[in-house]
Amino acid sequence: MVRADAQRNRAKVLRVAIEAFAADGLAVPVHEIARRAGVGTGTVSRHFPTKESLFQAIVSARVEHLVERARALEAGEDPAEAFFAFFAAMAAEGALDRGLADALTGAGFDIDAAAEATGLDLNGHFDRLLTAAQAAGEVRADVDFADVKALLAGCLARERTAADPAARDRLIAVVRTGLRPESHP
Amino acid sequence: MVRADAQRNRAKVLRVAIEAFAADGLAVPVHEIARRAGVGTGTVSRHFPTKESLFQAIVSARVEHLVERARALEAGEDPAEAFFAFFAAMAAEGALDRGLADALTGAGFDIDAAAEATGLDLNGHFDRLLTAAQAAGEVRADVDFADVKALLAGCLARERTAADPAARDRLIAVVRTGLRPESHP
């Protein structure tokens, strides 16, 4: 039996944490989340023993969403379109959620370990989309997955100063053009 | 009159700090620098009142070098070549020096303020090179300076996992291709 107030508080903490992490990234102190939720720090750490577990509870929802998207795209026809659509989706999600951007760029949170724990393999899907696009001859064959992640990190970095959807589209366009196989190798 | 041992210690701290920041970035504690230099923490903070001042003493040398490079390139003939050469130079320096990479990507250190203090305007030069390349029709006109910095940050991000010169060249090539003006806009 779980007490109703406990359930309420847990939800309240989660709701506040989602907003807080999205706005300020992993830098926001647990203390601050507790304050905004109107509970004590003890309440937070009882429901989520560590800051990381709290963050993971939030991020895994987003990751799940992205993995679903990846699956759908993998099932589609056009590998290049799928790859770039997913790239854009990651960028868009990261732009909306600073915490997710931190996780995606590996800043203070090991999303791979988290993914393994939840059985979701975001990187695996992304990598497969890349490989498929390369196999179709639509993406330079010499780039590897780490390169693509770095380019994504660059797109996400742009948003840290000023969230500008137009800039995001520009950068994605640059990356997209840049990743095209050379016409005359 | 400055005592000889003081001068020696200052140099020793500086030498150690250069290596330490280059290897581990801004994350290395002052305490650790003192330990490696074989001096007390007090000695470090007397010569460099704050960690930031120590870092700045180091980074400004690199920045000076880069600014010199930028000046030379600005004086050259080919604006596009100049811009991309400078982009590559920034990436190369950042790859060699994790601390500089942190500074360049704005992670925990405001290089603009530091530049202003030393009279060196790294960003200004970079921005001018970009503008010139755009004016020459060699770089997409719609990207702004922040976009370019983000792309540079992406290139630098690639090195955080494994320093791989080949990967750096690949990414620069991707960026270079990506920044080309669309042939049919």
Place this chain on the structure above:
DNA sequence: GACGATCCGGGATGGCCATCCCGTTTGTCA
């Protein structure tokens, strides 16, 4: 409506770090 289990609040604890301070040592110059 009362009792026991459960949960709450927020202060206490401990780690990490930059910076400051001061008793001690060392270099310099007369």
Place this chain on the structure above:
DNA sequence: TGACAAACGGGATGGCCATCCCGGATCGTC
């Protein structure tokens, strides 16, 4: 060589933060 200013070392201080703990409040049940 002696005296004094200058620099040294590293412990003390204070800030920030996550996590733990426990006396007290609250919920659910009988």
